[in-house]
Amino acid sequence: MKADLLIKNAAQLVTSRGASPAPLRGKNQGEITVLADGAVAIKDDKIVAVGTTADLEKRLERNQKRREIDASGKVVLPGLVDPHTHIVFGGSREHELSLKLKNVPYLEILAAGGGILSTVKATRRASLEELVTIAEKYSRQMLAQGTTTAEAKSGYGLSTASELKMLRAIKEVDRIQPVDLVPTFLGAHALPPEYKDDREGFISLIIEEMLPRVVEEKLARYCDVFCEEGVFSVEESRRLLLAAREMGLELKMHADEIVPIGGAELAAELGAVSADHLLVISKEGIARMAGAGTIAVLLPGTTFYLREERYAPARAMIEAGVPVALATDFNPGSSPNNNLQLVINIACLYLEMTPAEVINAITINAAHALGRAIEIGSLEEGKKADIVIFDAPNYEYLAYRYGTNLVDKVIKNGNVVLEVDNNG
């Protein structure tokens, strides 16, 4: 066997178990393989073998020149996958912090023209080049924290030109730096000021003008809607998503985050790939999602940052057989965090997920939530060599330590794209 990179001697090599044609759910949500003295062999951009160091060294051609990485005392994981982010936006929203501390509700800030709408102003003003520069910086921050693939939404343009500008920025950022970005069109993120009194007009604009352009220029794989009281109703969301599906996009939803209006039920009904947030999901919603196999993308960093009392009922979802993925929801308002390592901590402590369940939620299930599980999300022969080495003696340590970036090395498409000297 030939390889040009060998990672060996890992204290633990951790990956979801076996090939996974469908997202992991129920008992399987927590099934992982932990290999002591683990190794991965890589040729070009692909994994060619996974096993113990002794096993791989035996199988590898002798005298072949290759780089070897000694991962002694470290944990090797698949590159992390962040399946829900709003990585492209203009400006920032630190001025809202004082309102939050006065307990002004998130939806009230939005209704007063702030929140998402203040980011819309800044994003409309920004040029394509400016958006690319900022989002490239955020992508590189993600990479440095172990993320090798992320979803990226539009939704701060809310006019045809600005939504297209955002999606073109995502495409360009995907091209110029290592993190793979999977684009989602979120034209229905809020009602822009110029349509304040014309909901119907804005929905028609999305369906008749924005969606056809997005599809024609192949700028998005998914269509998402912020289905929430005071934003887009279940009925409006259904119309928008049906139109998107008709035009060939796959579906995602911001659902049942603040008021339980039946977003999860709609996601299941329409065959959405995922429903995201779900803090206040109903029992019926859980049952429908389990029945349809809809992935729950939970965003506990947002719950933490909005200081909500109630986290998404992750345990009930896992018990009911809903596959769970986790994401940062990186955005300038409700979650200015792009580090999945922090999400590991919050998910364990407040969603009461086990470290093994969380690992699957940010690797293989997250890859399923982006339709990429055939290529990424686990360490298996034939998959892309997207790998993170953490300076941690075992995988539980990642759930235990918090606030320190434990990344030691990141390998993307078989190249070592980031190396940290943690001992130096």
Ligand code: NIG
């Ligand atoms: O997922 N909930 C809606 N959208 C984002 C927040 C966007 C913002 O506040 O800028 C979210 O939390």
Ligand code: FE
């Ligand atoms: Fe979001």
